[in-house]
Amino acid sequence: EAQVTQNPRYLITVTGKKLTVTCSQNMNHEYMSWYRQDPGLGLRQIYYSMNVEVTDKGDVPEGYKVSRKEKRNFPLILESPSPNQTSLYFCASGGTLSGNTIYFGEGSWLTVV
């Protein structure tokens, strides 16, 4: 079954404590991306990657890092989380051929206190 898997699904952490949200896909997709969703602001892209070792900023990259060492994994790193990063996060993946569908994970609820 085609899947985009995120972990953890729920996390409460404290300001400044580094954390990583993992994302893995089993579809051999080149493209992967992270979005955050906030009330009234919709889904906004944080970072994306077109292939291994190729990453680029999305619309709201400040305070986040990513890496793409393997094709299937695309972790999102918060080096020093702050309360304004409290949000619902989604990982997505897709092929890079014309018209390829993008699939989303189930989301990770992150609360920074």
Added chain:
Amino acid sequence: DAKTTQPPSMDCAEGRAANLPCNHSTISGNEYVYWYRQIHSQGPQYIIHGLKNNETNEMASLIITEDRKSSTLILPHATLRDTAVYYCIVRFRINTGTASKLTFGTGTRLQVTL
């Protein structure tokens, strides 16, 4: 990316067809129309996409006008489980860099009732 306009909310009786409209008057020839939905706070779920021809799959049908400036998503027999926010998204047809981004608007909140 071309901008899309959708009504903020719609109601539909269970068992009836739900017709969700979307306006994308600035769409270019290189852009697809995609539909996703989000049930509560789950991950957005792909429904269907098309370029210029009408499309149908097991979930829905997509009708695109000849001038491509608008489209309609049709759920032929809506059920309570179809209650969700539906997003119409225009996306560049070639998956390169920023063109792969999906720009979500505010969508249409579809409420299916008994």
